[in-house]
Amino acid sequence: MKRNLFLFVTVLALSFGTEAQEIKMPVNLERLAERATEAVDVNLDASMLQLASGFLSKRDPDEAHVKQIVSKLKGVYVRSFEFDKEGQYSRSDLESIRAQLKNPAWSRIVGVKSVKGENSEVYLRKDGEKIGGLVVIAAEPKELTVVHIDGPINPEELSELSGHMGIPSMKLGPQKKSSHDDDENERQDER
Amino acid sequence: MNGMDEELRRALVRRDPSPDFTARVLAASQTRAAEPGLLRSWLSRLLFGRWAAVAATTLIVGGGIAYQQHERDVQGETAKQKLLVALQIAGMKLQGTQRHVLSGGER
Numbered sequence: 564m565k566r567n568l569f570l571f572v573t574v575l576a577l578s579f580g581t582e583a584q585e586i587k588m589p590v591n592l593e594r595l596a597e598r599a600t601e602a603v604d605v606n607l608d609a610s611m612l613q614l615a616s617g618f619l620s621k622r623d624p625d626e627a628h629v630k631q632i633v634s635k636l637k638g639v640y641v642r643s644f645e646f647d648k649e650g651q652y653s654r655s656d657l658e659s660i661r662a663q664l665k666n667p668a669w670s671r672i673v674g675v676k677s678v679k680g681e682n683s684e685v686y687l688r689k690d691g692e693k694i695g696g697l698v699v700i701a702a703e704p705k706e707l708t709v710v711h712i713d714g715p716i717n718p719e720e721l722s723e724l725s726g727h728m729g730i731p732s733m734k735l736g737p738q739k740k741s742s743h744d745d746d747e748n749e750r751q752d753e754r
Numbered sequence: 755m756n757g758m759d760e761e762l763r764r765a766l767v768r769r770d771p772s773p774d775f776t777a778r779v780l781a782a783s784q785t786r787a788a789e790p791g792l793l794r795s796w797l798s799r800l801l802f803g804r805w806a807a808v809a810a811t812t813l814i815v816g817g818g819i820a821y822q823q824h825e826r827d828v829q830g831e832t833a834k835q836k837l838l839v840a841l842q843i844a845g846m847k848l849q850g851t852q853r854h855v856l857s858g859g860e861r
Contacts, residue, residue, distance in 0.1 A: 603839060603840075603843065605836045605837075605839065605840040607833060607836060607837055607840065611833045612833075612837065614826075614829065614830045614833050615830065615833035615834040615836070615837040616837075617830060618830040618831055618833070618834040619834060626838075629837070629838065629841060632841070633837065639837060639840045639841070639844075640840075641839075641840040641843055641844070643843055673851055673855060675851055675854040675855060677854060681850075681854070683847070683850060683851040683854055685848065685851055697844075699844060699847045699848060699851070701847040701850060701851070708843060708847055710840070710843060710844045710847060712844065718848055721841065721844055721845045721848055722845070722848060722849065722852070724841065724842075724845045
């Protein structure tokens with residue numbers, strides 16, 4: 564009887580531990596694809612990441628850098644939707660993910676709201692002293708993106724891709740704003 | 755009894771062969787030498803059949819392996835492209851957030 568109780572508690576603890584780490588993309592997000600003009604759906608678990616990594620070129624500096632980033636990851640999941648008009652999704656569509664991110668293992672490190680309705684949130688999961696996962700939720704009037712990277716990831720490593728692989732380069736630190744920079748940034752955001 | 759003796763005597767009388775007898779015998783013996791024996795014929799058909807089966811099996815297995823490798827290559831390339839797109843999106847969204855933070859949320 565005591566042994567059975569011990570086993571039950573162990574299994575329960577393990578299952579909670581597992582749930583704390585996994586973020587499941589809610590089913591209602593998939594339905595947004597029907598209303599979207601463009602939808603990106605990426606599900607790469609550890610085995611698929613390993614397969615993809617094998618096809619990354621070591622000679623190409625960008626791909627070699629990606630290979631290095633990916634070597635430690637357990638999964639990469641993306642849902643991104645572009646709509647032709649506003650109001651195609653609601654806050655409740657994201658509640659399921661936000662509820663999972665309320666777990667103590669996850670910390671919201673950035674939350675940005677803008678008057679134009681472009682809201683961004685960045686969550687990191689702690690794995691001891693290291694980062695064990697990253698979630699980015701970017702909600703714009705006509706675009707919604709959820710990114711979940713499972714595994715040790717340094718956001719700076721992703722930032723290092725800036726200027727490569729189609730990611731616009733961004734200069735950090737105080738800089739003079741010019742109309743050309745604003746136009747370039749708007750064009751990049753629209754993309 | 756005498757009738758039977760007479761018949762036997764007539765049957766056993768020596769007769770000379772026809773003029774073409776020798777030629778006929780020689781021709782028949784050469785034809786038999788050209789034809790393979792039944793056993794040899796059967797063995798050669800069996801061996802050919804086995805080699806053909808081995809060759810066909812090798813082709814099928816080799817083709818299957820090549821097809822599987824091709825499928826794996828297609829799957830790997832697709833996964834690679836998806837990964838690059840995913841990281842591109844993640845990088846752009848993080849950069850957008852960073853820009854928001856640096857600009858104080860105003861644009």
